[in-house]
Amino acid sequence: MRTALVIGCGLIGTSVALALSARGVHVHLDDHDQDRRRTAAALGAGSEDPPQGRVELVVVAVPPTRIAATVAELQRRGAARAYVDVGSVKAGPAGELAALGGDPASYLGTHPMAGRERSGPMAASADLFEGRPWVLTPTPETRTEVVNLVLELASLCRAVPVMMDAAAHDRAVALVSHTPQLVSSLVAARLESADEAAVRLCGQGIRDVTRIAASDPRMWIEILAANPGPVADVLAEVAADLDRTVRSLRALESADEQKRSEGAAGIEAVLRRGNAGRERVPGKHGAAPASYETVAVLINDRPGELASIFADAGRAGVNIEDVRIEHATGQQAGLVQLVVEPAAAPPLAAALRERGWSLRQ
Incomplete structure (x- = not known):
């Protein structure tokens, strides 16, 4: 790969541009926000000058709701040989692109599984994707040349490519990314009006649980609006578990020994299920979890x-x-x-x- 155009100079777009530029690709930058584009260019992510002619790859790093329209417009202009997006939702944009008359053969939806609580080009880093999964969701219509270019993109960013179906990806990220964000925010919201004496007791546990609650709400509104169904499905299951857990805790308050026993069994069950789920989280270098x-x-x-x-x-x-x-x-x-x-x-x-x-x- 020799030339690329990155549309959107936020955290992910600028990080992609920095990684490509560091490995010899001539990167052009575009963003409706001139300040972000200038900042990304000043950081060494690429050039603000528009490309002269067609580039090899366009990387679309805009909010999920704008991906399809952006790709369709670029395809109409013949801006590149291949078009890729890096949004966190895949099925919706692909369907919208088809409805807009876009070309599915030159487009491939992807999602690099990396990020930070901070947003914008100043938070970007050329090594953001190193060792991280980068999901690719090709369809039968996707040309082999396009797949190869996107595999090269992931390689240049030092990421690990993972092939998935778009709908399966959206269900997966609802479970491992989108729902944790909302749960973290819900727990952190309990602290907003808590007594100062209680907040001063915050330890590592509450810091771990609420770390991602510091994320940009505007960004997450756009992400969740593009994947509401799968996230709601997971949250409904969490809500059912919460309801059972609340009943178990109430039972522990009872004077009836049988109810207390049932309540303790209910709490133990959810804690053990949590143990079992935590053990499935991949360990070092993606290997099976190890005991430390x-x-x-x-x-x-x-x-x-x-x-x-x-x-x-x-x-x-x-x-x-x-x-x-x-x-x-x-x-x-x-x-x-x-x-x-x-x-x-x-x-x-x-x-x-x-x-x-x-x-x-």
Whole structure:
């Protein structure tokens, strides 16, 4: 691939442009918002100059509701050999493009499974897609040349291509992306009017659950409006589970021993189902989930502390699989949780104690 046109200079579009430009592709940028286009160009994502003639690939990075009309217009202009979108919903835009008389042979709907809570070109990064799944939803009409160009796009962005049916993709993202966003927002909304004393008790659990609630509401309204049915189906199932859980908790308040027993059984059932579901989440490098242990270390909140603890772990010959930080309330300190292979936990703990670190159970 030598030339590309990226339409839409938000987080995803600019990240695609940065990745392609970094690997020698001449990228042209376009966005109705001149400030975003200029910012993306200043970051090195590409040129603001319009292409002279047809490019090899157009990457459409606009909201789902605008994808079909944008692709149809570009196809009428003969802007490229192939057209791809990077929206988070696939079946709707494909159907709308057909209704608009677009060419299904030169179009392929895709969805890179990567993002951030922040939006806009300033949040973009050339390595945003590295190691992440990039879903491709070709149809029988899609030309082989188009599929190959899009596979090259994913390769240049260092992503992992995954082939899926468009409707299956939309059901999948409703479960693993769109519903979690709404559930996170619902939990975070409980904090809006909570007592200050309660909010000050927030720990890592509530931070984990509400992290994605910081996302841009305008962006998510557009995404959810393009995939409402599958998301509503998943939320209806969650609502049924919530209703049963509420009844179980009410039963635990009862003076009747039998009801309390039934309530406890109901709570245990949902917790165990949660365990089983969590175990299905892919582990490191997409492999089967592995069992790890955590070594918790108290550190001061000052420059160099994390580097020192990582260096000491390296000297002990231990590979850190994951790391989490829980900041202490009202103190310049925190708890670093080093996630390691079970066999590595005892020697790591011993080595860190020997080097003067304070460990916590």
